[in-house]
Amino acid sequence: MNLELLNHGFIPEEICYKLPETFSDVEKLALELPKVLANEQIEARVLKLEAEKDVDTLTGPQLERAMLIYSYIGHAFMWGKSNDKNLIPLQIAKTWHKISIKLERPPILSYASYALNNWKMLDSSQPFDLENIVIVQNFLGGVDEDWFIMIHVAIEYEAKEILSSLNKYFFDSGDASNLEDALKSIKKINHIMNRMPEKCDPFIYYNRVRPYIFGWKNNPTTPEGVVYEGVEEYDGKPQIFRGETGAQSSIVPMLDALLGVTHSDDPLKEYLDEMRLYMPKEHRDLLNNLDAWSQTERSVVVESKDSKDKNLIDEIIKEVHVFRNKHLEYARIYIYEQSLTNDSNSNIVGTGGTPFMKYLDKHLQETVPSND
Ligand code: HEM
Incomplete structure (x- = not known):
């Protein structure tokens, strides 16, 4: 398993900010997207794009940039146009699909x-x-x-510390000091999490931010899914993909695996497992390997540790509980309570398409120390 990733975390080492000249039309549209959406010009602008681009020569970071741009334009088209036709025109669909094949995740806006x-x-x-x-x-x-x-982003950046400390503890000649570092790091993560309301207002989030990140699975406005025009592999059939959500971040499921937090097998857990298909491939692979390790070898490693270590692990789990508790509070304030005064978008499912209140509460209840 590629444990080196744990030391670097999931923020890419290199991010590309501009694609080669052949992508200048999509780069221009991406740059102007806020104005184009405000002026309701997205449909006309998309139809003027070149039909298909060559993505074979793009580097890894360039492919990520291309995925980002096509995903933003694709979602802007779906949720910003005036008609409710569930079809993505070939000007976006064909290239978006080619990029998704290369990156091995679906052509939809994902957390990455x-x-x-x-x-x-x-x-x-x-x-x-x-x-x-x-x-x-x-x-x-x-x-x-x-x-x-x-x-x-700031939580992902800080998560490098907790993940590399736990990596040292469990997979290297680690000691209690690594767990103390991990505990400090999760407290910093919780501090960052607490800062969400400082500049993100629930009304604005619900009405201006959230509507653009929905996907086309479990979404009442796309009951059959969405057709990607001109994509031969899809044969004209509508596709259903989940939307962007923090559930596609690898941090929390990796912490669960490392700390031995398990979620009982029921339909809700299936949502989380499905979210892995939307993660970058190397994150998904590491997560699956860590899960396998957690279910087999972890208990042997933990049994050999002394009670000071076990207490520290429990302290870290309690902080993950604090994180999930705050998160559930946000789901209530930013989505559920907003939906009571405004029915402009769904309160039954999250942007990832899950029945989130029940789901987030269940995962909170399951985040309890089990290392005694
Ligand atoms: C206003 C702030 C936030 C709201 C309203 C919110 C909302 C949601 C919702 C509704 C879900 C259920 C999945 C779905 O989308 O269908 C979810 C899942 C999730 N979100 Fe957030 N989220 C917020 C901030 C964050 C932040 C900052 C993170 C940090 C990375 C995060 C990480 C997660 C994780 C890990 C899950 C999976 C649930 C779990 O394993 O407990 N979220 N979120």
């Missing part, structure tokens, strides 16, 4: 494009800090949309 590859440093001579990053691509734009994504 929305957060992991969508930021840069404001001042690169200064260290990473929530106040020193900017979001590169927007739908409508504005501080609430930026802050919602920035919090995710």
Whole structure:
């Protein structure tokens, strides 16, 4: 298993910010997306794009950039046009599909494009800090949309520390000091999580941010799915893919695996497992390997540790519980309560298409120490 990834976390080492000249028309549209959406010009602009691009010569970071741009334009088209036809025109569909084959994840906006590859440093001579990053691509734009994504990015960045500390502890000659470092890191993550309401207002999130990140699975406006025009492999049949959600972040499921937190087998757990198909392939592979390790070898490793270590592991699990508790509170405030005063978008399912209140609460209840 590629444990080296745990040391680096899931923020890419290199992010591409501009594609080669042959992509200049899509780069231009992506740049102008907030204005194009505000002026309701998305349909006309998409139909003017070149029908199909060659993606064979793109590097890994360029493919991620291409996935980001096509995903943003694809979602802007689906949720920003005036008619409710569930068809993505060939000007986007064909290239988007080719990129998705190369990256081995579906042609839809996923967390890797929305957060992991969508930021840069404001001042690169200064260290990473929530106040020193900017979001590169927007739908409508504005501080609430930026802050919602920035919090995710900052959590991913800090997660490098907890994951590399747990990697040292479980897979190297680790000791209690690694667990102490991991505990400090999860507390920092919770501190970042607490800052969401500072600049992301629930009304703006619900009405201006969230509508663009829905997918086409379990979505009442796309009951049959969405046709990707001109994609031979799909043979004209509508496709159903889930939308962007933090459930596609690898951090929490990896912490579950490393800390021995398990979720009982029921339909809700299936949602989480399915979310892995939307993660970058190397994240998904590591997660599946860590799960297998957690179910077989982990208990042997933990049994050989002393009670100080076990207590520290329990302390870390309690902090993951704190994280999930705050998260459930956000789902209630940012989605459920908003939906009571406004029925503009679904409160029954999350943007990833899950019945989230029941689902998030269940995972919170299951995040309990089990190492005694
Ligand atoms: C206003 C803030 C947030 C809201 C309203 C929110 C909402 C949701 C919803 C509704 C789900 C259910 C899946 C679905 O989309 O259908 C979910 C899942 C999830 N989200 Fe968030 N989210 C927020 C912030 C975050 C942040 C900052 C992270 C950090 C990476 C995160 C990580 C997760 C994870 C890991 C799951 C899977 C559930 C679990 O394993 O407990 N979310 N979120």
